[in-house]
Amino acid sequence: MSCRYFGISQQAHYIWYRPYQTEGIEGLRTRSKAPQHSPNATHVEVVEQIIYLRQNYHFGPEKIAMYLKRYHNLTINKSGVRRILNRLDMGRLPALQAARPPMEAVRDAAARPPGTDRREVHRAARLHALWLLRRPRQVLPVHSDQR
Structure with a gap:
């Protein structure tokens, strides 16, 4: 039988024919194209250390x-x-x-009296700064003995 009869090229014929000759029917089965070994793969010990650091210390990749x-x-x-x-x-x-506040922020929050939010404190500071900018300046009288 010829390749022309089956409508395939000679190259395709030999791709199937050579494994059939060496291995029989088993040579025609579909095989995985995944590599058999990966010499550049990360060692198991390193992967275990990465897992340990992630689970116990919650470190990021960097x-x-x-x-x-x-x-x-x-x-x-x-x-x-x-x-x-x-x-x-x-x-x-x-x-x-994911995000733990630094200890300073926790201490500051504990030191604040109840009912004062950090946003309220910042808002009060902004309002005070605006008030200082808008208030009329007082001109102090100059005493005659200071001249």
Whole structure:
């Protein structure tokens, strides 16, 4: 039978024929095109450290990359850390862990009397500044003995 009869090129024929000759029917099965090994893949130990830092310290990709370089002498790019976190569905922190106020803000909030909001304080300061700009200036009388 010829390739012309089946409507395929000779190249397509040999793409199928060579695996059939070497492996039989198994050679004709569809195979995965994924690589068999990845020599440049991130080591499992590094991925475990990234997971540990994300779960326990809630570090972002940039801080994780900096931490690994400084304390473990491991060089990994922040985009690589982000890719690993996204692949493990750890790309975003839960809402409660995303933004923690600094301790100074917490202390300031505790020191404020109840009922005073920071926005109210800023608004009062702005109003006071406007009042100072708009008030008429007082001209102090000059005493004759000060001349």
